Amino acid sequence: MNEHERLIELLAERSFKIGDFTLASGRKSRYYVDARTTTLSAEGQALIGVLGLSALQKAGLSPQAVGGLTMGADPIAYAIAHRSFLDGCVIEAFTVRKEPKGHGAGRQIEGCLEPGQSVVVIEDTITTGGSALKACRAVEAVHARILAILALVDREEGGKETLEEAGYRVISLVRLSELRERVGDRD
Numbered sequence: 001m002n003e004h005e006r007l008i009e010l011l012a013e014r015s016f017k018i019g020d021f022t023l024a025s026g027r028k029s030r031y032y033v034d035a036r037t038t039t040l041s042a043e044g045q046a047l048i049g050v051l052g053l054s055a056l057q058k059a060g061l062s063p064q065a066v067g068g069l070t071m072g073a074d075p076i077a078y079a080i081a082h083r084s085f086l087d088g089c090v091i092e093a094f095t096v097r098k099e100p101k102g103h104g105a106g107r108q109i110e111g112c113l114e115p116g117q118s119v120v121v122i123e124d125t126i127t128t129g130g131s132a133l134k135a136c137r138a139v140e141a142v143h144a145r146i147l148a149i150l151a152l153v154d155r156e157e158g159g160k161e162t163l164e165e166a167g168y169r170v171i172s173l174v175r176l177s178e179l180r181e182r183v184g185d186r187d
Contacts, residue, residue: 007038007047008174011153012182014038025128031176033153035124039075048076048173049083052150053091055171056080056120061147064117067094067109068135072124076152080122094119096135108138115143126151126172129159133166153179 001009014037021032038044056063067077074095081093092112099108113119119139123132132149139146146168154160154172163170180186 003047003050004173007044007051008178008182010041010044010047011035011038011174012179014041014044016179016183018183018185023127025130027127027157029155031155031180033125033155033176033179035072035152036075039072039079039124039152045075045079045082048152049079051173052076052080053083053087053089055150055173056091056148059148059169059171061120062089062118063091063120063147065092065094065111065113065119065144066122066150067111067113067119067139068096068122069131070095070097072131073122073135076124076150077122096138098134109142113139113142113144116145118145118147120147121149121168123149123151125153125155126159126163126170127155127157129162129166132159132163132168136166136168 015034017032021029023029066080077093081091084091094109094111094113097108121135148169151172153174155176160170
């Protein structure tokens with residue numbers, strides 16, 4: 001089994017649920033992906049680091065930093081940053097708060113992001129694209145240049161298309177249809 005197949009298997013085992021769910025977007029769905037149960041696992045971190053970095057390289061992208069909205073994007077960005085250091089092609093990580101901090105420096109972005117840097121915005125699961133757009137707005141507000149959006153899972157519900165229509169390139173590691181196929185859901 002290769003690393004991509006193992007990531008699909010791990011997501012199917014740990015993160016993919018079938019039932020009656022209300023998503024963050026407010027939409028009702030038969031499927032729920034709680035990516036954190038995979039992204040915060042030791043094996044998930046290792047797989048995501050390798051596959052995320054590889055996806056960026058295959059896409060011809062050389063970002064200086066990766067990050068997105070806390071909490072979903074954080075472990076993915078950290079896994080990619082860690083793997084990049086091991087591979088000798090350092091990519092830093094940052095996190096985007098949902099709102100600017102109300103004290104201290106009042107920043108919305110923490111970590112290693114400087115104006116003018118080229119970045120890839122990370123998303124754990126794309127449904128409508130709203131969370132990724134929010135992260136993109138915050139990143140652009142500090143004058144960083146977005147090369148692409150990298151999603152762990154594309155739910156294939158139009159979010160990728162919405163992001164592309166907004167001018168962003170979107171890369172996903174896993175599609176919802178791959179998870180459904182893995183668990184034998186044919187409905």
